[in-house]
Amino acid sequence: MTPLIDALNVRAVHAYERRDASALPGLRSLGAVMALHGIAENGGLVGGGVENVFFSDDLRSIEDAVEGYRWLGLSDVAELVTRAREEYLRFRPTGWEELSETDASLWDQLDSAYSAIAPSERLEAAVAAHLHEIAPELLPS
Template identity: 75%
Template sequence: MTPLIEALNVRAIDAYEREDTTVLPGLRSLGAVLALHGIAENGGLVGGGIENIFFSERMQSVDDAIAGYRWLGLVDVAALVARARDEYLRFRPTGREELSDEDAVLWDQLDSAFFEIATLDRLEAAVAARLHEIAPETMPS
């Protein structure tokens, strides 16, 4: 993790999961992003992120992460996550279907694309640019 992301990670995810209205909406949006991002970094976007969330019956959190990426200005990442969600629901509507060879290739391509464009450095830069709307008390003086 980068220093800024590490400093905000637990707090943001907690605010998002508890729907804490006492914090800035930006912190909750970041929490939605970080919740998905962390899972995707460990297990891939499709299998780690989308599939795990699908089986935990929290698909709204994927939509929240997509909105969060957009809000942060990472529209390419938001579009990729939206595509991964849609493709997953197409090729595994119940989560148990066998993948065709073409879909297995697509799964890998989506994961690879995520690792290429959703880097922590890009995420940190986007968070730093909106820090005044996320956690202004952490801004350097």
């Protein structure tokens, strides 16, 4: 992670998961992004992010993350996450199907693409640009 993301991560994820109406909408949006991003960084976008969400029966959280990425100006990441969700539902509609060699290769490509376009440093720059809508108390005076 990066310093700004580290400072906001837990607070943002909690605000999102608890649907905390007292938190700024930007903080909740960041929480949706960070909830997916943290899993994707550790286990890959498809197997870590999408598959874990699929088995938790909360596909809405992927849609929330996609909206959050778009709000942060990371539409390419939003599109990749959307594609990963669609592909996962195609090649594992119940979550238990064996992958073809082609689909296993696509899984790896989607994971690699996420790592390439969604590093924490890029996310931090997007958060910094929206900090006044996420956590204005952290802005330099």
